[in-house]
Each structure stands twice: as structure tokens, then as C-alpha cells.
Amino acid sequence: MSGGTFVGMPAFPEAAREAVGDTTLRANLRHATRTIRDKRAKAVAELADWAELREAGKRVKDHTLRHLDHYLVRLEESVVRAGGTVHWAADAEEANRVVASLVKATGETEVVKVKSMATQEIGLNEALAAEGIRAYETDLAELIVQLGDDRPSHILVPAIHRNRGEIRDIFEREMGSWGRPAPEGLTDSPGELAEAARRHLREKFLRAKVGISGANFMVAETGTMVVVESEGNGRMCLTLPETLISVVGVEKVVPAWRDLEIFLQTLPRSSTAERMNPYTSMWTGTTDEDGPSAFHLVLLDNGRTDTLADEVGRQALRCIRCSACLNVCPVYERAGGHAYGSVYPGPIGAILSPQLRGTRSEIDASLPYASSLCGACYEVCPVAIDIPEVLVHLRERVVQGGAVTRHGNRVTLKPAKGHAAERAAMRAAGLAFARPGVLRLGQRLASRTRRLHPRTLPGPGRAWSAARELPKVPAEPFRDWWQRTRGGTTEGNGK
Amino acid sequence: MSSRDRILGRVRRALADVADDDTPYEQAVGRAYLREHGERTAGQTVDLLAENLADYRALVHRCADEELPELLARLLAERGSRTVLVPPGLPPHWLAAAAATRVPDRATSTARDLDRVDSVLTGCAVAVAETGTLVLDGSPDQGRRRITLVPDHHICVVRVPGQVVPSVPGALGRLDPERPLTWISGPSATSDIELDRVEGVHGPRTLEVVLVSGG
Numbered sequence: 113m114s115g116g117t118f119v120g121m122p123a124f125p126e127a128a129r130e131a132v133g134d135t136t137l138r139a140n141l142r143h144a145t146r147t148i149r150d151k152r153a154k155a156v157a158e159l160a161d162w163a164e165l166r167e168a169g170k171r172v173k174d175h176t177l178r179h180l181d182h183y184l185v186r187l188e189e190s191v192v193r194a195g196g197t198v199h200w201a202a203d204a205e206e207a208n209r210v211v212a213s214l215v216k217a218t219g220e221t222e223v224v225k226v227k228s229m230a231t232q233e234i235g236l237n238e239a240l241a242a243e244g245i246r247a248y249e250t251d252l253a254e255l256i257v258q259l260g261d262d263r264p265s266h267i268l269v270p271a272i273h274r275n276r277g278e279i280r281d282i283f284e285r286e287m288g289s290w291g292r293p294a295p296e297g298l299t300d301s302p303g304e305l306a307e308a309a310r311r312h313l314r315e316k317f318l319r320a321k322v323g324i325s326g327a328n329f330m331v332a333e334t335g336t337m338v339v340v341e342s343e344g345n346g347r348m349c350l351t352l353p354e355t356l357i358s359v360v361g362v363e364k365v366v367p368a369w370r371d372l373e374i375f376l377q378t379l380p381r382s383s384t385a386e387r388m389n390p391y392t393s394m395w396t397g398t399t400d401e402d403g404p405s406a407f408h409l410v411l412l413d414n415g416r417t418d419t420l421a422d423e424v425g426r427q428a429l430r431c432i433r434c435s436a437c438l439n440v441c442p443v444y445e446r447a448g449g450h451a452y453g454s455v456y457p458g459p460i461g462a463i464l465s466p467q468l469r470g471t472r473s474e475i476d477a478s479l480p481y482a483s484s485l486c487g488a489c490y491e492v493c494p495v496a497i498d499i500p501e502v503l504v505h506l507r508e509r510v511v512q513g514g515a516v517t518r519h520g521n522r523v524t525l526k527p528a529k530g531h532a533a534e535r536a537a538m539r540a541a542g543l544a545f546a547r548p549g550v551l552r553l554g555q556r557l558a559s560r561t562r563r564l565h566p567r568t569l570p571g572p573g574r575a576w577s578a579a580r581e582l583p584k585v586p587a588e589p590f591r592d593w594w595q596r597t598r599g600g601t602t603e604g605n606g607k
Numbered sequence: 608m609s610s611r612d613r614i615l616g617r618v619r620r621a622l623a624d625v626a627d628d629d630t631p632y633e634q635a636v637g638r639a640y641l642r643e644h645g646e647r648t649a650g651q652t653v654d655l656l657a658e659n660l661a662d663y664r665a666l667v668h669r670c671a672d673e674e675l676p677e678l679l680a681r682l683l684a685e686r687g688s689r690t691v692l693v694p695p696g697l698p699p700h701w702l703a704a705a706a707a708t709r710v711p712d713r714a715t716s717t718a719r720d721l722d723r724v725d726s727v728l729t730g731c732a733v734a735v736a737e738t739g740t741l742v743l744d745g746s747p748d749q750g751r752r753r754i755t756l757v758p759d760h761h762i763c764v765v766r767v768p769g770q771v772v773p774s775v776p777g778a779l780g781r782l783d784p785e786r787p788l789t790w791i792s793g794p795s796a797t798s799d800i801e802l803d804r805v806e807g808v809h810g811p812r813t814l815e816v817v818l819v820s821g822g
């Protein structure tokens with residue numbers, strides 16, 4: 113999957129149809145998304161100022177994006193001042209080349225990795241393998257995915273499509289060829305499975321000389337990197353090796369130290385529904401005798417500046433990868449993460465992948481349709497990304513063509529073939545979106561008439577809805593709910 | 608052209624719509640959110656810390672300063688710990704009553720050496736009540752990051768109420784970003800297998816927190 117595309121992926125509707133036919137997958141997913149969703153709502157409700165935190169997070173990210181050149185240069189200065197080295201990578205290939213040469217310079221042929229979407233996006237493990245370097249995933253879920261020769265299906269719990277019996281079988285079959293084998297008589301109890309992983313991975317941590325990570329945030333003012341995690345595998349990779357290489361998308365920068373006070377409140381609650389995740393590591397360059405003696409930061413573009421050039425689509429770069437939008441999405445719940453054909457599944461994947469990669473492939477052109485436009489994703493997003501707005505914008509792009517930026521150059525997209533029906537639909541939608549009042553009215557009507565709605569979708573949605581009951585239209589349109597409650601924080605106050 | 612120049616050039620072209628006099632950072636962000644959630648006395652803040660730590664499955668103990676050596680000796684003995692890792696600046700009297708052999712944290716000790724130690728004892732930089740979080744900053748009473756990671760049992764001593772802040776914003780205001788920081792909320796945990804929470808995949812499986820007052 114070099115370049116981040118899952119090679120041979122069918123377009124979303126076909127992949128989704130296949131996925132919804134898989135009852136184990138659907139049961140696992142439903143359990144997972146519902147559990148996390150309900151817990152999250154409780155964790156968020158603990159903070160009376162959630163709406164204000166959300167607004168502040170949105171504004172910090174927007175401001176940073178609007179001055180991204182300034183903050184990247186500032187970040188570079190700070191990291192260098194603190195003893196780190198900064199590399200810039202325009203695309204996946206360049207990033208992989210930089211990392212491979214940094215690893216080679218250490219003389220090592222093994223690296224340990226912290227779960228990172230950026231390195232999955234660029235296909236780093238495969239690129240390193242081609243250079244004779246073995247990359248070990250150390251997050252439990254990523255380990256399950258790696259040993260199972262599989263793909264991640266969720267941002268937060270990448271192996272959620274596997275149940276305990278499957279995990280036991282994978283461990284028994286594969287651990288031995290990667291290192292310490294699974295113990296004799298391993299059962300499928302989560303405690304025993306975690307213990308097997310602990311022993312298997314500990315051997316790798318204790319001898320690793322090179323660690324590779326991403327980062328959740330980078331602070332321009334101080335040069336501080338932040339990694340948020342639960343298991344401690346992140347801390348192992350960030351502190352035990354002699355060399356640390358972090359590959360981070362340019363959009364992860366925030367201006368000031370103080371800005372972390374917003375995201376350290378919103379990210380854990382939106383993501384794992386905890387007040388705070390078990391471990392957060394922050395490091396600024398290198399520290400004498402504590403942690404790696406060499407720190408390299410690889411700043412990754414790979415389509416991000418193209419996304420930045422789109423004034424509507426730009427907001428996707430605010431994403432802090434909490435995965436809350438996946439857990440509320442009726443389409444994701446049924447189709448699963450693999451159907452999206454990208455490391456970024458769910459609603460955020462539906463708007464991010466086609467922007468990072470362009471809409472030339474069939475799967476990318478179909479992604480903006482992988483949504484019911486119900487608005488639940490916007491409602492939960494801790495940085496208020498209006499995913500439905502961007503979806504509609506991208507559909508318009510696919511259907512009508514238009515000017516976009518690819519690899520830094522303005523190009524004009526031709527209308528996609530085979531989208532005649534959508535073209536017609538879009539003309540109607542375009543009309544509604546050009547007049548917010550009409551849209552609101554339409555949504556209200558949809559809410560009031562929800563009992564009368566069809567059980568299958570017309571057009572491109574039929575493929576997945578054919579096997580499914582359609583999600584119910586919410587009783588109250590999202591926009592109305594938001595205006596009434598400001599995101600649920602004043603629910604019941606009558607404001 | 609270097610990739611740096613190429614990327615920065617792309618960013619600048621992408622932002623052609625942003626006016627030169629765009630709202631400056633201070634005004635653009637706006638911080639209408641709360642500095643802390645709810646009003647509490649110092650004592651109530653400490654109680655909240657204890658509650659949230661326990662909620663995240665840390666074992667919480669409280670004592671007065673003069674009781675600390677006895678308590679620590681008991682915690683180590685109950686666990687059967689024969690060795691305890693000690694950061695260089697740990698107050699010596701903390702371990703005055705303990706039978707366990709002190710293992711000093713040396714720069715030369717390898718991760719494998721640390722893996723053989725039963726317990727680690729540290730102080731703390733700041734504790735956050737609303738989230739039940741301990742923050743270590745590598746000060747002499749806390750030692751290097753890896754010592755609180757590799758051994759399976761971590762005892763952390765927090766001076767209350769002095770080291771406790773109500774909220775995350777309060778903690779960031781007290782911390783020095785130039786130090787390596789570790790935020791710890793409960794023991795290591797995973798929910799990767801069917802969302803069943805399992806403690807301790809990689810970090811210490813047992814976290815004990817001693818809230819010591821009057822020190």
C-alpha cells in the first residue's frame with residue numbers, strides 16, 4: 113500500500129456491500145462504536161465549557177493553518193535550538209527515503225514503532241522492508257494487525273474487526289516468526305493475550321536502538337512534541353532507543369505551549385472517553401542522559417498543502433484524529449473501516465483521503481458519497497469540522513470538475529464519468545446549499561417525515577443500503593439542535 | 608529547490624486568500640473556556656484527585672509526613688519487593704524504614720537492568736485533580752523517564768495540597784516545556800481486545816499514589 117492507497121481496493125459501495133454481509137465484523141463494530149459513543153457522551157458532559165473548548169480548539173487550528181508557513185519556520189527554529197534536526201518531505205516517497213537513510217546511518221536493521229497514522233499513510237514499514245529494515249509495531253492493536261498481515265480498520269482501535277478467538281489464533285501462528293513465540297496453551301482471555309504481547313514486545317523494546325513515532329501536537333513556540341497513548345509502548349519507543357525519528361504532518365503544529373490546555377482536555381474525552389489517557393509524553397529536542405541522544409523530526413506534506421489550498425476543504429486539516437466521528441457514523445458502523453480503502457476511515461477519511469490523494473481513482477471519487485449527511489460527525493467533532501459541508505463540496509468537485517491544487521500546481525479536474533445521476537442530484541443540492549434557509553427547511557422536513565423515508569438509498573448509496581436498513585433520520589435536525597443547545601452543554605436550559 | 612522551500616512555497620500559494628492583516632493570534636483564539644471546573648477548597652481539590660486516581664485504578668493512600676517511611680515500607684513489603692529503584696534526589700528518609708535494597712538509577716544501567724527491579728519510588732512535579740493525572744518532569748526526585756516505565760510497580764508520592772492543581776490549564780502553567788514530561792493517569796491500559804480493559808501491557812501494571820500532607 114505504498115502511497116497510502118490500499119492497492120486493489122474496490123470503490124466504496126462494493127467494499128461496503130461486502131463488509132455489511134460479514135456478520136462477525138458488523139457485530140464487533142456495533143459493539144465497539146456504541147460502547148465508545150455512550151462513554152464519550154458522559155465524559156464530555158463532565159465539562160460545562162465543552163462548547164467553548166471546542167470553539168477555541170477550532171480557532172487555534174484555523175489560525176495556525178492560515179499562517180502555517182510562519183508557524184512551521186518557528187517550529188523548526190525551536191526544535192533545532194533544543195537539539196533536534198528537522199527534515200522536510202514533500203511526499204511519501206521522500207519521507208520514506210529520509211527515514212530509511214536516517215536508520216541506515218545508525219547501522220541498525222530493526223526499529224520499534226509507536227502507532228502513527230502518518231507512517232501508515234506513507235507506507236513506511238513496506239518502504240523500510242525494501243531497504244532491509246524491519247519495523248516492529250508495538251501498539252497491541254497494531255501488533256495484531258501486523259502479525260495478521262491485515263489492515264487497520266479504526267483510528268483508535270485498529271484491530272476492532274478481530275475478536276478474541278481470532279487474535280489468539282494469530283498470536284499462536286505468527287509470533288514465533290517475529291520474535292518470542294506465544295506461550296503454550298494460550299487461551300483467548302484478553303488478560304492472557306495482553307500478557308503474551310507484553311512479553312513478545314518487551315524483548316524488542318529492551319534491545320531497540322531506533323524508535324519511530326508520529327506526534328499528536330508540535331508546539332511552534334517551544335519545539336515540544338506531544339504523543340498521547342494508553343499502553344506505554346509509546347513511552348518505550350520514545351525513551352529507550354538512542355535515536356528517535358518522528359514523522360509528523362505539517363498540520364499538527366500549534367502556536368503556543370498554552371494551546372495544549374485545550375487539546376489535552378478535548379482529545380482524550382472525544383477519543384477514548386476518558387478524562388485523560390493513561391500516558392502522555394512531551395519532549396523538546398533532546399535531554400542529557402534522559403531519552404534518545406538524537407532526535408529527528410520529518411515534516412510531511414504529502415497532499416496537505418494541496419488540501420490547504422482548498423478554502424472549503426482546508427478545515428479537514430484541523431482534525432486531531434480522535435475518531436469520535438467514526439463512532440457516530442451510521443455508514444461506518446455498518447461498512448467498517450476497510451471499505452474506505454485508506455488509513456483514514458469513517459467520515460474524516462471520506463473528506464481527507466480524496467483531498468490528500470486527489471479523486472482520480474474510483475475509490476477516492478466514491479468516498480465523498482460514503483455518508484448519509486446526517487451531521488452526527490460534525491456534532492461530535494472536538495474541532496468542529498463541518499464534514500457534511502466538505503462532503504458536499506467534494507461531491508460537487510467529483511461531479512462537476514473544477515480547479516484544484518495537485519502537488520502544488522493548479523489543475524482543472526474534468527467531471528467524473530459515470531456520475532450522471534449524482535450530477536443531477538448535485539444540482540439540486542447545490543441549490544439548497546447556496547440558500548441555507550432552504551437547506552434548513554429541507555432537513556426539518558426530513559425529520560418530520562422520517563417515518564416515511566425509504567429503506568434503501570437511491571443512486572450510489574444503494575450498494576450499501578441494499579443489505580441494510582437505513583439509519584433513522586434524527587428526530588431533530590442537527591443544526592436546530594446545535595442552535596438550541598450549543599452542542600449539548602445547555603440542553604434543558606431552554607437557551 | 609529544497610523540499611523545505613518547495614513546501615513553504617506551496618503553503619504560501621495555498622494561502623493567497625488570507626489577508627496580510629489577518630487577525631493576530633491573541634485575538635484569533637479567544638479563551639472563553641474555564642480555567643477550572645467548579646469551585647473547591649484546597650482540601651476538596653485533593654479529595655477529587657484521590658477520587659479520580661482511584662477511578663482510574665490507581666491505589667491511593669494518604670498519610671501525614673511523619674508516617675510516610677512506615678507506609679512506604681509496608682507497601683513495598685506487601686508486594687514482596689526486594690529491590691526498589693531510587694532517583695538520585697529522593698529524600699533519603701522516605702525509605703528509612705524499608706527493607707528493600709535501593710537500586711540507584713545510573714546512566715549506565717540498561718533497560719534490562721531496570722527490568723529486573725521490583726519497584727520504583729518517585730516524587731512528582733504536579734498532580735491534576737480533575738483528571739486524576741500525575742506529571743513527572745525529570746527533576747532529581749523523579750529521575751529519568753524510563754525508570755517509571757520499565758519496572759512493574761510504581762509508587763509515586765504527591766505532596767498535598769502544594770503539588771495539586773485543579774485542572775489541565777493549571778498544570779501547563781506550572782510546567783517547564785524544556786523538561787521531558789510524562790503525564791500518567793492510572794496504570795498502563797489497553798482496550799484493544801473487544802474493548803475489554805486490561806491493565807498493564809507495557810508500563811507498570813500497578814500504580815500506587817501516596818498523598819502526603821504536612822511536609
Ligand code: SF4
Binds near residue numbers: 432434436437494497
Ligand atoms: S474529524 Fe473531528 S471527530 Fe473526526 S477524528 Fe478528526 S477531530 Fe475527531
